[in-house]
Amino acid sequence: WEGGIHFFEKPPANVDSTIILGAYYFAYFLVFLVGWIAFRRWVAKGKVGISKREITDLGIYVLLGVMLGAKLVYVLFYNLEFYLQNPSQIFLNWSGMASHGAFLGVTVAILLFARSFKRNALELFDRCALIAPFGAIFIRSANFLNGELYGRSTDVDNPLAMRFLMKDGQGRDLYAKLGPGQSGGLQAAGDNAGQAGSELYALVTHEGGEELAPADYYLEPVSAHHGWELIPEESFLSVKSFWPIRQDGETAKTKTLVSRVVTDPSHPSQLYQLGVSGVLLLLVMVIVAKRAKVKGEIFAWFLMLYGVSRIAMEFFRQQDYQRAGGLFDYFSMGQILSLALIVSGLFLLKRLKPNSAPTTPPSEQEAEPTSNTEGE
Template sequence: MPPLLALPFPAIDPVALAIGPITIKWYALAYIAGLIGGWYYARRLVMADSLWGVVRRPSVADIDDLVVWVALGVVLGGRIGYVLFYNLPLYLSDPVEIFAIRNGGMSFHGGFLGAILAFLLFARVRRLNGYNLLDIGAVVVPIGLFFGRIANFVNGELWGRVAPDFPYAVVFPTGGPLPRHPSQLYEAATEGLLLFIVMALAVRRFGFRRPGLLGGIFVLGYALARTACEFFREPDRQLGFLFGDNLGPLGGGITMGMLLCVPMALVGLAYIVLAARGWTRPRHPVEAPAAADRAVEA
């Protein structure tokens, strides 16, 4: 029986659909929802004349092709990042486990770096402005973050720290008998919904006329939101707290998630300053394609 100040974990099957030996999990659907939502939003952004000025924008066809590149970057980067940052000794002892993605293990920071690499490579191949592609990604990524964190909650993973006096604490099946913060929902609300609103307001205010600005805002915003949520999230069991023992309202120390957010925050702040000063603008702006051309591409 759960403690008095706790909510029972909702009995949600992590498998959304099963047809014979084929199973589709909510986590996979979260990735799909994030990609489709981001793809649709990105198409709308590149068709909005008021956001671009004279900066050359990608075409709708470019966005359609870019989705495949970014999906590969996120999956490969997320897995490699988890292997390197969170459980390297295990995978060195059993390298075959690196490919067992079905057992879980994805890193946002690794997926983030993989997505950046995909954006930059695509920009180079298509002769587009890499900063602008990254800015588009910055505006749409919170959609995927929201669905991803909801899927973490459904899976009963990445739960929060023990919270015996919190009225909305949850007893997770894999988290022991004690009530814990539903930190996945905190991350969905901050890294997903709140950051989506911030980026929507930013793109409405600044558009894509200052390459790198929106990307900097997103990177800084994510680093701050993730760091705040880390104070409520249980650190990975194999790592624990890296150092410090009594930081934040719930005690504990510095986690790997916090540590990885430090360079993100610095890079985000740097790009905000550089973009605001105009140092990231192309020296020879190219006029955007005519409306008739975009209609044909669409």
């Protein structure tokens, strides 16, 4: 699986290319498909107070809310400096998305839809809260297939530990940056030593710090176990900005440098989130839905439970490189935003009145617009 659906032969590694329909965006399609099917069944059974023709309208509102909200929050909270300098790259296929931004976008979209169509917003929030766990199921599956958002380093003896291919800023595997004439994949330590009069060097970490040292001294022949690969000098600068290697003096001009291309043994945190924020949360939300007494209660519990699950899972997930100092040494941006979800859920639950309208919606006939409304 190459992280996308390919209808044609994949371009060579040394040719810049972009996958149009990747696993990530296909996962979003699956979430919307589940939501569309669920809403049609709920409307048919009279469990939600909108008409069948309004399902498509709601879907368009939510789709725009997800895309705009997820992009906006990612740009503002995760990589603002870069996108201020490169605004044209915000909506490129490889730029990031933030799940918390998706929640914000959906919230605004539903409020706008409810106001435009004169429907109950809390009722719609409750139903969307039952669909949201599928987002974690499908999207975290795509993250795993793409080898992105992997976890923190763990012991090599951990039976769940995995190695993931490191990527550049555009989500492309670093091993694909080999120049023309060089073989793809990981290479043994001495394969290219001495090529073009250069010596293979690698970054070595020890108790005294880090230093550049001959790679054939520190790396064994089975280099795939160590995660190093020959990187041509002309492409090293673009790699360095994401995975720095300290250079001494004229090292970059006289040595052939190498860079990490696979991680240390790491937690497959995407699968953890799939199980906890996806499958487990879905089961809990079904129970909550059966016991809910007022409109908005399901949504409030979802905000709190997702926030708690995300905070817990972030302890296994590798932090974003943009946030690696001060407060963020202890709390990730995802945890801070999740705390805001928990507070919002508590506030909403406190505001809900026990004697307010029950979660049972009006009948299908009540939900259908009149003929006069349809003509407007």
